[in-house]
Amino acid sequence: MKNLLTLLLLFFSVQVFSQQWIDDSNFDDKIYKNEQCIDCIVVVEFWVDFNKENAFKEWNQLKGVKYFRVDIEKAPNAKKEYRVRMAPTIIIFKDGIKEDMFKADLSLKFPTDLGELQETIEEIKNASKF
Numbered sequence: 001m002k003n004l005l006t007l008l009l010l011f012f013s014v015q016v017f018s019q020q021w022i023d024d025s026n027f028d029d030k031i032y033k034n035e036q037c038i039d040c041i042v043v044v045e046f047w048v049d050f051n052k053e054n055a056f057k058e059w060n061q062l063k064g065v066k067y068f069r070v071d072i073e074k075a076p077n078a079k080k081e082y083r084v085r086m087a088p089t090i091i092i093f094k095d096g097i098k099e100d101m102f103k104a105d106l107s108l109k110f111p112t113d114l115g116e117l118q119e120t121i122e123e124i125k126n127a128s129k130f
Contacts, residue, residue, distance in 0.1 A: 020066075020067070020068050020069070021068070021069055021070070021071065022044070022068045022069075022070055022075070023070065023071065023074040023075045023078075024074070024075045024076065024077045024078055027070070027075060027077075027078045030042065030066075030068055031044065031093055031096055032096035033096075040066065040094070040095060041064060041065045041066070041092060041093070041094055041121055041124060041125060042065065042066045042067075042068065042092075042093040042094075042096075043059075043062060043065045043066070043067045043068070043090060043091075043092050043093075043117075043121070044067075044068050044069075044070055044090065044091045044093065045059065045067070045068070045069045045070065045088055045089070045090045046070050046072050046075075046078075046079065046082075046084045046087055046088065046089040046090075046091070047069050047070060047071055047072065047087055047088055048071065048072050048073065048087035048088075049071070049073075051087050051088070051104075051108050054088060054104065054108050054109050054110055055069075055088050055110075056088055056090060056110055056117075058113075058114040061114055062114070062117065062118060062121065063118065063121075064121065064125065065092075065121055072084060072087055082098065082101075084103075085103070086103050086104040086105075086106075086108065087104060087108070088104050088110050089101065089102065089103045089104065090102045090110075090117070092120065092121060092124060094124050094125075099124045100120055100124065102117065
């Protein structure tokens with residue numbers, strides 16, 4: 001019984017903090033067609049396997065957002081539409097509209113940290129509160 005409880009706890013904790021992946025087949029549904037959410041902030045990280053060491057590792061600490069990761073090899077249309085040239089690249093959407101973008105530099109390292117990204121998210125949230 002104790003082992004079963006431990007397994008259930010582990011399963012649910014992985015479900016809560018697991019990375020959500022999207023690709024061209026569901027990109028629009030996740031970004032644009034989210035009827036459940038008004039004033040939603042969606043953060044999308046364009047990612048590539050060969051540079052996974054430089055991926056944004058603090059995604060689970062972002063507050064007040066939905067976060068998705070996109071393997072650029074599985075989303076060539078989204079990559080083209082948003083002109084993603086470097087990975088990682090993070091795009092912040094509000095109500096389906098691209099608000100801001102952070103791109104890796106030439107060394108393929110992500111140029112910002114959790115604090116700066118969260119501050120940008122808060123600015124985007126508050127921009128419509130006039």
